[in-house]
Amino acid sequence: MPDGAEFQRSFAHAVSARRPPKGMPPAFAVYRNTWLKGLLDALDASFPTVAMILGPETFKAVAIEFARDHRPDTPVLALYGGEFPDFLAVHRAALDIPYLRDVAALDRLWTECFLAPDAPALRPQDYGSLRPAEMFGLRPRLHPAARIGWFETPAVTIWQAHRAEGEFEEIEPEWRAERALVSRRGAAVTVTLLDEAAYTILIEIRNGRTLGSAIATAAEAHPGSDLAGGVSTIIASGALTGAGKEQE
Amino acid sequence: MKASAGVGFKPEHFEEAVASPAEGLWFEVHAENYMVEGGPRLAMLEVLRAARPLSLHGVGLSLAGVETPDREHLARFRRLIDRFEPALVSEHLAWCRSGAVCFPDLLPFPRTRQMLDVICRNIDIAQEALGRRISIENPSLYLNVGGHSWSETDFLSEIIRRTGCGLLIDANNIHVSATNLRFDAQDYIDSLPASAVTEFHLAGHSTDPELGDTLLIDSHDQPITPAVWALYERLIDRIGPRPTLIERDGNVPPFGELMLEREQAASLLAPAQELQDA
Numbered sequence: 419m420p421d422g423a424e425f426q427r428s429f430a431h432a433v434s435a436r437r438p439p440k441g442m443p444p445a446f447a448v449y450r451n452t453w454l455k456g457l458l459d460a461l462d463a464s465f466p467t468v469a470m471i472l473g474p475e476t477f478k479a480v481a482i483e484f485a486r487d488h489r490p491d492t493p494v495l496a497l498y499g500g501e502f503p504d505f506l507a508v509h510r511a512a513l514d515i516p517y518l519r520d521v522a523a524l525d526r527l528w529t530e531c532f533l534a535p536d537a538p539a540l541r542p543q544d545y546g547s548l549r550p551a552e553m554f555g556l557r558p559r560l561h562p563a564a565r566i567g568w569f570e571t572p573a574v575t576i577w578q579a580h581r582a583e584g585e586f587e588e589i590e591p592e593w594r595a596e597r598a599l600v601s602r603r604g605a606a607v608t609v610t611l612l613d614e615a616a617y618t619i620l621i622e623i624r625n626g627r628t629l630g631s632a633i634a635t636a637a638e639a640h641p642g643s644d645l646a647g648g649v650s651t652i653i654a655s656g657a658l659t660g661a662g663k664e665q666e
Numbered sequence: 667m668k669a670s671a672g673v674g675f676k677p678e679h680f681e682e683a684v685a686s687p688a689e690g691l692w693f694e695v696h697a698e699n700y701m702v703e704g705g706p707r708l709a710m711l712e713v714l715r716a717a718r719p720l721s722l723h724g725v726g727l728s729l730a731g732v733e734t735p736d737r738e739h740l741a742r743f744r745r746l747i748d749r750f751e752p753a754l755v756s757e758h759l760a761w762c763r764s765g766a767v768c769f770p771d772l773l774p775f776p777r778t779r780q781m782l783d784v785i786c787r788n789i790d791i792a793q794e795a796l797g798r799r800i801s802i803e804n805p806s807l808y809l810n811v812g813g814h815s816w817s818e819t820d821f822l823s824e825i826i827r828r829t830g831c832g833l834l835i836d837a838n839n840i841h842v843s844a845t846n847l848r849f850d851a852q853d854y855i856d857s858l859p860a861s862a863v864t865e866f867h868l869a870g871h872s873t874d875p876e877l878g879d880t881l882l883i884d885s886h887d888q889p890i891t892p893a894v895w896a897l898y899e900r901l902i903d904r905i906g907p908r909p910t911l912i913e914r915d916g917n918v919p920p921f922g923e924l925m926l927e928r929e930q931a932a933s934l935l936a937p938a939q940e941l942q943d944a
Contacts, residue, residue, distance in 0.1 A: 420776050425811070426731065426732055429811075433771070444881070453769050460770070489767045490770070492726075493727075496702055536708075563704070563705065
């Protein structure tokens with residue numbers, strides 16, 4: 419009578435081994451295919467922009483390589499593939515696509531944002547009646563679904579072009595670093611291109627500073643920036659929550 | 667829950683699913699897809715649950731694994747049950763975890779005395795942690811792993827006797843296993859422990875690209891075949907009407923197309939329900 423533990427160890431190995439073990443009946447391939455397909459489907463769902471850029475054949479080949487070396491440790495596959503962007507960074511498929519890792523990282527931030535906890539977002543009417551001194555004293559926090567990203571490449575513009583509604587239009591983005599805010603409003607996840615000042619404000623808020631202090635730091639570092647526009651973009655994106663006042 | 671017909675919920679069908687006037691309609695989801703912290707996915711399920719009865723179908727508890735079920739996973743499952751108060755909760759008679767590695771698949775095992783003890787222990791742990799009776803689903807098999815001391819139906823009966831769990835019978839899984847392992851599907855149905863059955867599943871399958879129709883794959887990506895409908899009628903005759911799910915996971919058609927299959931199931935359930943009510 420076969421021992422259950424020994425049976426499962428060797429079956430698990432045979433399912434996920436790089437090559438099928440010798441002497442297995444042809445039907446055994448169904449288990450190997452199903453296992454791999456589950457992981458590929460999860461990567462395909464989480465990295466749709468990477469799949470668009472690479473095309474289905476190349477994406478599948480790269481995803482298979484990744485899946486063989488990154489086996490999930492949970493049956494909840496919604497967050498599978500956290501290491502995929504860094505895997506792509508050094509993959510030969512990315513040799514001619516220097517922005518591929520950054521686009522993958524944005525896809526990942528989108529998924530994290532989509533699945534993150536709920537919290538009431540700070541709305542313009544929450545501070546609209548405040549005097550400036552009161553408003554600058556607010557100490558909002560980043561909404562639990564908000565993510566901030568800084569990229570060496572114009573990945574945000576490239577990501578947005580691929581994900582826009584309608585026909586894909588060829589773009590020639592200016593080759594420079596970009597910053598993104600990924601946030602959730604209602605059921606929709608949005609990716610917003612940030613200027614340096616708005617990015618600085620968000621970093622300062624994440625570090626626990628008041629709105630006034632965050633704006634002052636951004637003004638000093640990036641003189642001439644549209645700070646009011648940056649703040650209203652941040653708030654309209656639903657990126658902030660829980661504005662405690664400075665004195666509280 | 668009344669023995670009516672439901673469909674597997676797909677987010678792309680959300681608006682039509684909530685608006686559907688179909689009498690007795692209910693929905694089933696894979697529990698693991700909703701084990702997330704927040705966001706639109708859970709919000710959608712809240713709306714769906716407010717409109718219709720819900721069934722949570724787990725794919726990750728690894729009840730036929732030699733290790734005990736993962737406590738963290740059970741806790742996540744329990745939170746979903748407490749929040750959504752499903753009418754039905756089910757899992758598979760299969761394993762999908764080996765050590766720290768999870769397999770997005772439903773893997774087979776030899777039906778031995780040792781595995782019977784292990785599975786009953788795991789179901790006891792799961793029912794205790796989830797605070798309710800669960801039903802286990804008969805597996806789709808692709809090959810005979812050998813070493814069996816029980817037939818599958820006798821093994822299921824013994825599990826039910828020892829744990830008090832229910833049984834989810836998937837007509838497509840019977841057809842797929844019977845074809846692949848060359849046993850008689852009618853005999854299988856005749857030897858099922860009828861009173862434990864809480865739910866039926868109906869789904870489509872595909873044929874192996876190399877071996878053709880001697881190897882069927884439980885792919886849930888095709889319409890339900892006439893052979894599976896015939897087994898479903900036989901199940902209703904033998905067991906009686908039970909809540910019945912139209913399962914579709916790949917090549918998902920428009921909502922209306924799934925609802926046509928659902929209507930076919932409902933029309934087979936209705937006379938059996940009338941007979942039972944009489």
